[in-house]
Amino acid sequence: MKKILIISGLLAFLFFELHSQTTVTTQNFDGTVNWTVSPTGSWISNSVYYVSSPKSYHGYVPNQLKDSIILTTPFYDCSAYGFVWLSFNHICKLASSDIAQIEIQENLAGSQWKKLPSSCYLGSNPAAYNQQRFNQNSYNDWQPGDSLATPTNSWWKEERFDISAEAGWGIVRFRFKIIRGSTIGTQFTYGWLLDNFELRGGSHELDPPKLTLLNPVYKDTVYGVGPFNILANVIDAEDSLLKLTYAINNGFPYQVIMHKQGVDLYDFTIPQQVYGTNVDYTVRAEDSVGNYISESHSFINIRHPNNPGFLNGAAMYSIDTPHTVKVVANVTLPVYIKIKNTGLNNLNSAVIYWSVNGVMKPSYNWSGGNLPVDFASSSFYLGSYTPSLGYDTILVWVKNPNGLVDSLATDDTLSFITYGCNTIFKGEYTIGGPSGSRNFSSITSALNELSYCGMSGNTVFKIYNGTYNENINLNTPIEGMGQFDTITFVSASGNTDSVIIKSNAVAVSLAYVNNIVFKNLSIDVINGTRGIYFTGPCENIEINSCKIKANPTTTSSTNVCIYKSSGTGISDNIRIINNQLDGGYYNIYFYGGTGSSSRASHMIFSGNLLTNAYYYATYFYYNDFDQLSDNTIRSRLTNTSSYFYGLHMYYCDAPSITRNKIHIPSSILYPYAMYIGYCNTGTNTAAVLVSNNEIILKSTQNSYGMYIISSRIDIIHNSILAINLPNVTNMGIYISSASDLTVKNNNIVATIPLYINSLTSLGTTWFFDYNNYFSPLGYIGYASGYVSTMSNWRSTTGQDAHSVNVYPSFVDTSVNLKTTGGNIVCNSLSNVTTDINGLSRGFMTTMGSYHDFILKTNNVMPYRLYSPGDLSIVGANDSVVVSVVNIGSNAVTSMKINWKVNGVQMTQYSWAGSLAPGDTTQPIKLGNFMTLPGDNEIIVYTSLPNNQTDQDVKNDTIKTSTYGCDSLMTGTYTIGTAGHFATITDAMIRLKACGIAGPVTLALFPGLYTENIIFEDSIRGCNATNTITFTSTTGVRTDVIIYTATDSAQDVGTIDLKNVKNLIFKNIAVYGQHRSPMFYSKAVMLRSGTENITFDNCILLIPTFVSATNIPGQLSVVYNPSGNPVN
Structure with missing residues (x-):
């Protein structure tokens, strides 16, 4: 498309240009609707609610549970377009148990209907379509709390989808489908309203850049001669090029590239123009694939009626250098200035006078020549001065415009104050210590100098041994700090205990600063409030190998080791590594971002020891982690709260949560070792891998090893011990809800090892296997009721085909959850190849966080008893069926399988074949037995693999029982x-x-x-x-x-x-x-x-x-x- 510059004199104008696109089809439901409805009458015209008057289309919720209604479009030919965009307006008043979805089908033999992917959604609320569905929860305007609420026309929402990958170069059709769930009464919700369906195609990416001119936008009549700074904001993933074209009095157009001042910010300055000049200008943003958008305006400049009407006048316009308050003392600096003509005659000469600290400097006779009314001169050299140590005042004034008396003296003078510094910080500086060898006697004096003088490179403050009763306050950007410059506060001796920063209030306060490191320091706020307090957004802050001590007996929420509250901006790249955080209501309370879609990124929390918190060891909200590992959390022993949270995180993403140890004693009534809510929930976000964590907790009430809410999560190789009193509800893993869930290779010992709140997702997005579930009360877990046997658990859940329930042989639970490794053996998984101590797991390993399995040459183990079941008939001939796994390094070609029934030795079974390391046999029938009334105990144990002594007899035995019923x-x-x-x-x-x-x-x-x-x-x-x-x-x-x-x-x-x-x-x-x-x-x-x-x-x-x-x-x-x- 050829660009045409339209000039319109004094009239301002605005227009937008888009790359050529074609409307493939539209349907506003106001006339004939050639779409197919199934069943008949389930979608009808609606004249009450609409975007384009007078009608929309209305789909009703089916009366029958799990029934559906469908509205299907004709096929549309998009074969000429590589880029296709679908949009429509809708109100979707469906209950949360019901589903409204959009599906697409290609016009190809055998092509199936498929839901539009979440990845192509371009609407205003990404969360509205994150499960490829709509309902009343998609927008708050749709009143999700009131299913019977009646819509209004203010409820309409526009949805857009980039379906280039699904429809580009093809022929497609769509269908809008309502699927009734299994909840009674939801058919009384209003239903789904549609309007303004549109399909567009093009040969380029459909979305043009988004261009916004920022104030002041010059148009119509403008006061002043300029210069006129054009400022534009452009949002575009294709990295647009911005051009400014402007013409003076309909003359030849000048075309320039605008300067990029920030990620999305551009500017260019149109020079000063004499009064009465007509300026036409256009800003055009064009992306790398050729899409563009432009905005144009026109203006004329006139003199403001309130400007003085003297014939001759001059004013000081600016002092250009020095341009910073902080300067280096005793280094001579030039002084450059500009003056302005404020008279109606052109300005040809003037005299400039100036002084420094009241001492006059040589005057300067300016004769720049013929400066038009209200124009500013070019910057010119006035002289030079040598800054002293401290403050200097530069005073400049102009006189005698065109050799005459200036009629207005109030605008003749400007001043500028500089501060002369010993140095602009760069390098190493010492604080404290002997007076003859230190740079600063206190932290405060060093920070005062830093705030005045700024820096020019990496700066390290080495602090001598001692207790410093003062604060570190860094609450404004540090002048002169480059993108890669850092400021480090470190113990000069390298000993953390030797440098103590002690405060009765806040020890360290941070806001609007970047690139700060604290290392090998002790921070004491036992009698204060917060150790390190983020009061505003920060970036690239590292806290490394420090000891931060809050009050270990406090019950006040104002006492915290590290604190950042909500509403304090976004802090990215925060690294908290290898520290000791002791005491406080929280050890750390950190709202990294401001919302679920505005989170802190690249946070590292690793290698820390957290002790003696009152209520929360960690409280993380709106943080996305690069690393969350190797932390140890120990709760208080005395003066405890009824509740305690070890690792608490809400709306946080992390690739993994690994090698953390959480130990909670019995004096706390309701402890939660890990509380993970709404983490890794994004459509394209991988599950968080929770692995190799050790949790030991005891409680006199209800406790939770892991409490999971609405997260995408893989729980692999964790050890959990959660028992105390036998009748207390201590839960190992509690699954309230989850989008995708895998629970494998865990060792869980608790009164309720696993609690599943819903069975809906089992076998589709929830998977469990190779876990050990042991309860002193005999429970496997809870799944629509408490389940006491593995066979019932498998039949209820359809999961855990290879899981077991045995008491593991712990070495010493007062220290850790290491086992002797014999009876909870499983295959290793590719995503967890080492254990909590970094040991390689090999191809066979132990369930839980520790690799306790020692590979033997000849070692077999009964793996699963398939028969008998929990219930048998007295007098019946029941069978014993078992499988055996080879957990040795040699292939097994023979072994003996022994078995007892109610203490009676049965006929030994001799097995022969070939069983590779790590493989399991097919089910083996050992023989039959006669069931007695009541409980019948069956014991199976292996021996003589490869006719050799089994090298680990601790794992050779498996037991079960069956209840014999003589009659109903x-x-x-x-x-x-x-x-x-x-x-x-x-x-x-x-x-x-x-x-x-x-x-x-x-x-x-x-x-x-x-x-x-x-x-x-x-x-x-x-x-x-x-x-x-x-x-x-x-x-x-x-x-x-x-x-x-x-x-x-x-x-x-x-x-x-x-x-x-x-x-x-x-x-x-x-x-x-x-x-x-x-x-x-x-x-x-x-x-x-x-x-x-x-x-x-x-x-x-x-x-x-x-x-x-x-x-x-x-x-x-x-x-x-x-x-x-x-x-």
Whole structure:
């Protein structure tokens, strides 16, 4: 396209030019709509809401769960275009469980529909489409908290997609699809409204640069002669070239390249012009592929009516040099100035006078010649002066314009003050120490000189041994600091303990500074507030090998070792390495950025020892890490909070979190060793690798080794020990939510090793295997209920095919979680090739953070027992099936497999074949056995690999048990010393294992039963006819008292029911927790899925006293947690 410069006299004008693009199709739904609707009537015209009047198109949410409705476009021919852009306006009022998605299909045989990738989304809110879907959560304007809210026309949002990769050079069509989820009632949301669908194509990248002229924008009438500085902001990934074209009084156009002043900032100055000059100018930004945009204006300049009307006048315009306040003392400097004509006659001569500190200098007769009205002269040399040490005042004034008296004297004078410095800092300087060998007696005097004089190169302040009761305040940019210049504060002796900076307030304050290093220093704010306080944005700050001491007994949030609060800007390239942070409410509190999309980048937090924090060892928000590793965190032993967080991070990305040790003692009620929320959630962001971490925590209440929320995360080779009291809910890994999740090769010992909050993503984006889950209470984990056996866990989750549940042989848990390495062996993974100590893992290794496996020559291990299952039929011929893994360095060609059933040695199995190192056999059937009533124990152990002695017998054995049911239960059974069952627990085991064939009554002999009746799932055979009744043998309700066996810290009812129906409790007394201190006491807990439960002539009792620590919902006779539907 040929560019034409349009001149319009005094009228300003603005126009934009774009590279040639073609509109392939548009649809505003105001006329005929040739799109296909399925099913019929699910999409209709809407005249209430629209962008282009008078109509839009409206899709309704399907009535049936998991149903869908579709609106399909015709095929569109984009075969002539390499670049294609889709845009439309919409309101998507769908519940969060429902999905609105856009799909594309090529006109090719066998081509499938596919969702538009998140990577091509160009809309205003990247988070709106980060899961390739829209719903009411995409924008706050759509009121996500109120599903029944009615839209308004202010809700419309424009969405844009660069679909060049999907549609370029092709023929495509689109469809808009609403998919109903599995939540009841969401069909009453308003639905999906569409308007202004448009498809554009072109031969170049479709997005032109974005050009903005910054104030002042010269147009129309402009006062003054200039010069006129044109300032432009350009945003473009293709690195635009900016050109300025300007013409004076419709003359020949001048074309220049504008100067780049910053990342997106350009400028050029149009020279001074006499009054009455017409100036036309155009700024054009063109990217490397030829797209461009331009903006043009025209103006005429006139004299301001308030300017003086004298014939002859002169004014001081500027002192050009010296141009900095800080100068080097005793080094002669030139003085250059400009003057201005303020009279109506041209200025041909003037006399300039000047002085330094009141001492007159030789005057200067200027005769620059014929300077037009209000024009400034060129810069000219006035003379020179030698700065003294300290302040100098330069005073300059002009007189006698054109040899006459100046009619206006108020603008004749300018002054400039300089400060003469001993030096402009560069090199090494000493602080403290002997007076004859030091540069500065104190840190304050050195910083004062630095603030006055600035620097010209790398500067190191070596601080002599001693305690310095003063502060380091660096809160403004340091003059003269180059991009690669640094300032280092370091102990002169290299000994961290020898230099102590002590403050009763803030020891080090930083804002708006870059390239600062603190090394081998001690910072003491035990009686102060903050050790290092970032009060504003900073960049490239390193804190290395320092000791920062806050108050180790404080409970005040103002006492912190390192602190940066929210709203203090973005601080990039912060490195905190090999430090000791002791005490404070937080060891470190760091809001690196200002929001989830404005984060600090390239942060390193590595090799630090964090101790004695009150509430948080670390509190990271809006930080993207390059490294987060090798830190040790130890909580306080005394004066503790009820809550403690070791590694706490929110909206942070990191490639890995590795080799960290977190040890938390038992005096803390609710510890969280790692709390990771909303990390690595970007569409193209890889999962954070959490590996080789060691977590030891104990608690008298609820604790969490790892607590994961909405993150993309791989949890590999971690060791977690989280047990204390046997009835406390200590969780190893708690998965609240996650986008992508892998949990492998971990060693987890906890009362609840793994807690999964949802089963939806298992096998699709969540994967678990080769883990050890051990609980002293016998749990594998929680997945829609507590699961006690590996076989049930596998059937519930579809995961952990090769995981085990054994107690690992720890060497000394008071020191670390090293094991003897025998019974938790697994294959190594390519992304974790070393352990917490840097040892190479080899092809076989140990689950957990330590590589404790020692490779032997001949070593085999039973790997998995496939049969029998948890339940067997008494008298049946059940089989024992096992697989064996070769964990030695030699291939195995033979071995013996031995087995026992209920202590009886069975016939040895001789295996022959070829088993390479690291390989596992196919399932091997060892033989059959006759199942006895109750528990049957099966032990399998290997021997004589390659007819040699097995070199590690600690891992040769695997055990399981199966419960033998002689019949389905029916009729009446007694419980008590002389009954069919000694305890309620014994009866519950058989009831859950074997099920029932008719109505069952469990009659309890008189007495006190310290047990819980807990149902977490339905009983086989139990229905409205075949009910289960718990009652007393005497029919007297005070004769049988059932009292909870759980600790008061656990929120568990004496009778605790979930997903169970058709139970009757009759003529018994049920007591909740009565011990003090009291946290929870509930006689009956009715959880979700509970139905048709009868309590008849029972006593349900909790204590009448209430502790001050109790809150509503902790004490209740009968309690139904919020949101749990029961009938």
